[in-house]
Amino acid sequence: MLLPFFQWMQDLAFSAYFLNSVWPTPIVQCIHLVSVAVFAGAVLLVDLRLLGTGLTMATIPQVARAAQPWLVWSFVVLVMTGIPQMASTATKQYYSPFFWWKMQAVLLGLVVTFLIRRHIASKEEGYYGPVWPKVVGVTSIALWTSVTIGARLIGLLS
Numbered sequence: 112m113l114l115p116f117f118q119w120m121q122d123l124a125f126s127a128y129f130l131n132s133v134w135p136t137p138i139v140q141c142i143h144l145v146s147v148a149v150f151a152g153a154v155l156l157v158d159l160r161l162l163g164t165g166l167t168m169a170t171i172p173q174v175a176r177a178a179q180p181w182l183v184w185s186f187v188v189l190v191m192t193g194i195p196q197m198a199s200t201a202t203k204q205y206y207s208p209f210f211w212w213k214m215q216a217v218l219l220g221l222v223v224t225f226l227i228r229r230h231i232a233s234k235e236e237g238y239y240g241p242v243w244p245k246v247v248g249v250t251s252i253a254l255w256t257s258v259t260i261g262a263r264l265i266g267l268l269s
């Protein structure tokens with residue numbers, strides 16, 4: 112169903128320019144990977160705090176508030192640098208099961224991070240009992256890890 116859209120992206124003049132020039136791809140990939148590092152750091156600070164470790168000198172809402180702008184802006188940069196990479200290799204991405212694995216994990220990760228975890232991390236420790244914050248922290252780590260594994264497998268196996 113999405114194949115015509117991916118073919119349209121592949122046929123854009125922009126995609127040909129991006130693929131046939133020397134610098135755009137490595138520069139955009141570097142920015143994508145630096146943003147992955149910032150995003151992973153912002154995710155982990157909160158997840159580890161939910162698991163009862165890491166920045167225990169601050170409360171959970173304090174850690175979550177401090178990490179939020181890094182989380183949001185690094186994700187914005189990930190999307191902005193992900194789209195040109197996706198467009199310029201659109202047919203490869205379309206036929207890669209790892210691309211779809213990554214996108215589904217990104218969607219789930221967004222729901223867990225920006226809806227469920229945000230809600231849990233806005234309350235003081237103990238409000239949701241000892242178990243739920245840990246379940247959410249582990250789930251968030253697992254989902255974002257699976258995004259990065261899926262992403263790397265696109266390059267390795269597609």
Ligand code: HEM
Pocket residue numbers: 140143144147150151189190192193194196197198200204217255258259262263265266267
């Ligand atoms: C919706 C936003 C995103 C889009 C459209 C996107 C798209 C892409 C594309 C097309 C590639 C190149 C894959 C290839 O052909 O080798 C890539 C690489 C990668 N992305 Fe993303 N991405 C997005 C978000 C993310 C997020 C949220 C993470 C991690 C938290 C991430 C981590 C990576 C990693 C680790 C690579 C592999 C780089 C490499 O192998 O050199 N991406 N992304």
